[in-house]
Amino acid sequence: MKKARIAPSLLAADFGNLQRDVEMVNASEATYHHIDVMDGVFVPNISYGMPVVKAIHKYATKPLDVHLMIVDPDRYLEEFANLGAHILTVHYEACTHLHRTIQAIKALGMKAGVALNPHTNVMLLEDIIQDIDLVLIMSVNPGFGGQSFIDNTYEKIKQAKELITRKNSTALIEIDGGVTTANSQKLVDAGADILVAGSFVFKSDNPSNTIKELKG
Ligand code: DX5
Ligand code: ZN
Numbered sequence: 001m002k003k004a005r006i007a008p009s010l011l012a013a014d015f016g017n018l019q020r021d022v023e024m025v026n027a028s029e030a031t032y033h034h035i036d037v038m039d040g041v042f043v044p045n046i047s048y049g050m051p052v053v054k055a056i057h058k059y060a061t062k063p064l065d066v067h068l069m070i071v072d073p074d075r076y077l078e079e080f081a082n083l084g085a086h087i088l089t090v091h092y093e094a095c096t097h098l099h100r101t102i103q104a105i106k107a108l109g110m111k112a113g114v115a116l117n118p119h120t121n122v123m124l125l126e127d128i129i130q131d132i133d134l135v136l137i138m139s140v141n142p143g144f145g146g147q148s149f150i151d152n153t154y155e156k157i158k159q160a161k162e163l164i165t166r167k168n169s170t171a172l173i174e175i176d177g178g179v180t181t182a183n184s185q186k187l188v189d190a191g192a193d194i195l196v197a198g199s200f201v202f203k204s205d206n207p208s209n210t211i212k213e214l215k216g
Pocket of ligand 2: 176
């Protein structure tokens with residue numbers, strides 16, 4: 001049975017004990033550290049910016065999976081490369097010249113991801129799917145942790161999987177928002193490769209064990 005790669009979202013970490021929480025992820029079965037950057041413009045919330053990403057990078061031993069929920073991300077691509085981003089994901093809805101943005105991310109040596117809001121149709125990626133390394137399907141409206149999973153996500157995973165296969169793309173499918181052990185297996189069965197989980201991991205009694213359970 002296929003196992004998911006887990007990307008715990010540090011948005012739900014205890015910022016007063018960030019080093020401790022990053023080290024918990026280091027020692028766990030997680031594959032990435034998921035880092036949510038929000039600008040208060042693209043989404044109605046501000047999370048954290050470069051100094052915090054720098055602090056996370058200082059202690060992280062796993063690749064940084066950086067999810068930019070910001071307008072005009074082109075302004076900061078180089079800065080995120082310098083901060084150690086392994087995957088840099090931008091939102092489809094925030095990029096007028098998405099192809100140019102993707103090429104720039106890759107030229108900086110990072111993996112390029114594209115995130116889709118719940119209302120954004122997967123087929124809009126038809127002409128870019130061969131150029132990208134990751135499709136991030138938002139399973140909640142971006143901006144906040146702790147929201148309920150949107151059921152239509154399963155359908156979008158299937159569409160993304162079909163598109164990736166048809167176009168011979170190597171893109172991975174990542175699911176972000178409301179992920180718990182109640183839906184993790186079903187998500188993987190539908191075609192998800194990476195599961196992001198914030199609240200479910202960090203609000204649990206034993207986060208490391210929760211990561212293991214999510215992995216399946
Ligand atoms: C939401 C973020 C998510 C968030 C997930 O906009 O992109 O990564 O941290 O949090 P949970 O797992 O609590 O829904
Ligand atoms: Zn995220």
